[in-house]
Amino acid sequence: MSKTTKQFQTEVQQLLDLVIHSLYSNRDIFLRELISNASDAIDKARFEAHSNESLLEGNSDWKIKLIPNKEAGTLTISDNGIGMSQAEVEENIGTIARSGTKAFMQALKDKASTDNPELIGQFGVGFYASFMVADRVTLETRTGGSGENGSRWESTGDGTYTIEECSRDQRGTVITLHLKEEFKSYLDEWKVRSIVKKYSDYIQYPVVMDITRTETPKGVDGKEIEGAGTIETTEEQTLNSMKAIWTRPKSDVTDEEYAEFYKHVSHDYDAPFRTIHFSAEGTSEFKALLYLPAKKPFDMFMSDRKKGLQLYVKRVFITDKCEELIPDYLRFVKGVVDSSDLPLNVSREILQEDVQIKRIQKGLVSKVLSTLAEVKEKTFDEYVGFWKEFGQVIKEGIHFDYANKEKLQDLVLFESTATEAGSFVSLKDYVARMPDGQKEIYYITGTSRETLEQSPHLEAFRAKGFEVLFLTDPVDEWVVQALTEYDEKHLKAVDRGDISLDSEDEKKEKDKKREEAQKEFSDLISFISDRLKDKVKEVRFSNRLTDSACCLVAEEYGMNANMERIMKALNQSVPESKRVLELNPDHAILKAMDGIHKTDAASPALGDYADLLYDQALLTEGTPIKDPLRFTRLVSELMVKAAGK
Ligand code: ADP
Secondary structure, eight states: OOOEEEEOOHHHHHHHHHHHHHOGGGTTHHHHHHHHHHHHHHHHHHHHHTTOGGGGTTOOOOOEEEEEETTTTEEEEEEOSOOOOHHHHHHHTTSSOOTTHHHHHHHHHHTSOSOOHHHHHHHTOGGGGGGGTEEEEEEEEEOSSSOOOEEEEEEOSSSEEEEEEEOOSSSEEEEEEEEOGGGGGGGOHHHHHHHHHHHHTTOSSOEEEEEEEEEOOBOTTSSBOTTOOOEEEEEEEEOSOOOOGGGSOGGGSOHHHHHHHHHHHHOOOSOOSEEEEEEEOSSSOEEEEEEEOSSOOTTTTOTTSOOOEEEEETTEEEEEEEGGGSOGGGTTOEEEEEESSSOTTOOHHHHHHOHHHHHHHHHHHHHHHHHHHHHHHHOHHHHHHHHHHHHHHHHHHHHHOGGGHHHHHTTOEEEETTSOTTOOEEHHHHHHTOOTTOOSEEEEEOSOHHHHHTOGGGHHHHHHTOOEEEEOSTTHHHHHHHOOEETTEEEEETTBSOOOOSOHHHHHHHHHHHHHHHHHTHHHHHHHHHHTTTTEEEEEEOSSOSSSSEEEEBOTTSOOHHHHHHHHHTTOOOOOOOEEEEEOTTSHHHHHHHHHHHHOTTOHHHHHHHHHHHHHHHHHTTOOOSOHHHHHHHHHHHHHHHTTO
């Protein structure tokens, strides 16, 4: 095949420009990225060789070789890993942007600044980092065992690349960076050595380099022999210690090493929020090194994001995203698990069914949850910061992980009528500060704290001094379906069913008042019920209102306004559900309407007022009204009337 020139996909080129221009603060990492890719490629070759030994071609002396060439001004990184076919080269490097690229670019734009190394890191632009230091990059690669020729890819990072067939005797990938003049220092032995030590020490394959030393020969007395000239010796040295960090005792690993390894597994530039390193013994033997990130990734709620932990079996790499190891609601956890029980030739299908994997998952979840409980207990402020990033995801667990419900319900935090915006209360603290006479835990669901704070449903609770939790995440509607009780107290929505906040005596008195009101306004109530019969299920007097005239409430198990909104947003069909219109018998509107009704039951104003009441109830809970034009016309007419014109 002859050499062809192709265009980078637009998004790839944009990404490349971003990387070149925004990661300048730490150029050294290009080498870490390339070594990391080489190490992954060897992992894959080792794993594939279990089922297809021919790909090895007798070459399993795993290593990553760095070759600085001062004359040519090039730095070469070579591995004997899995290699790539030509189609793979084109797919992985240059043409086809990975799913999520668009979203990623958008996330960058939303942040307004292009200097977002943490975002770029999350996306894993690995290979492209080479263009930070090189003005031309050549990649030669060949897969093993297929008898196919190799491929040669080259680009100057300016929008196009060339690709052609080439012959290669070795399986694997060789990347040659033609360094820009100002970055020739990357050819310096000590510089390369120190970067490898700093960023890639834990890589479990030798990262080697030929080291040449010039010496003057020494005599038997150990002294240099005069006039003997010099001799050059070259030996291949291993630059990294290769110790899999998770297999080392905790006391041996420094914070910097943990942080570096985190960057390797997570592609995150920030330090982790917490590091969890432990081994399990007994029914299931494994070592785990887990990290809780500090910031949520931009794609946490995207369905196609990479999930899972790295899985090793007795230090042999199996897969870099084993989804079965960690439940979805902890999908932000990063890290490595190394099992001693699983067979080496474990397949995808086995992973899904395997009891060992399930046991490991149980152990990991338990450890993550207990770590979070400890953080919450000891450093609540830090926990709040973490909760703001990941709380929404953790809450999914209450719905899906019944076995850990008890632990999870102690981890959730909510804002409430008693907290400032941005501050939180736990259920435990909520219960501890419940005033005498309060028997249930109250909450209200909706889109934002600001709207909820205005809700008429809260009036009676405010009057009583009862705290009401604000549940403003869409997932909260599912949370409360699963979390119906805490510390033997029911969780009760303030906009559902009957509410009774009063003591026996107060209740008696109110019931009496209600009965009287019912009698007094019975004709008016039947008129309103009839007028609104297509819109509401029932019209009744309320226990929740002190100031507002009316509100809408769902039945105990019916669908409330928030749930209806969420279902519609998810494009789900929403069953027709009518709610109850509750009226405040003490409100002046009722008396005024009753007055009209008694003098002229046929007055057209009555129907208009009933409609206005209903629309008011919708507006105060944040639901759009059906006919805003008519609403404004009626209100305008009333204003004119009130002004006496
Ligand atoms: P990432 O490593 O985050 O996936 P890269 O741009 O660094 O992103 O690499 C893209 C893909 O190219 C990798 O996922 C891998 O499939 C392939 N690749 C990169 N380097 C190598 C290599 N040395 N050997 C084999 N495949 C590689």
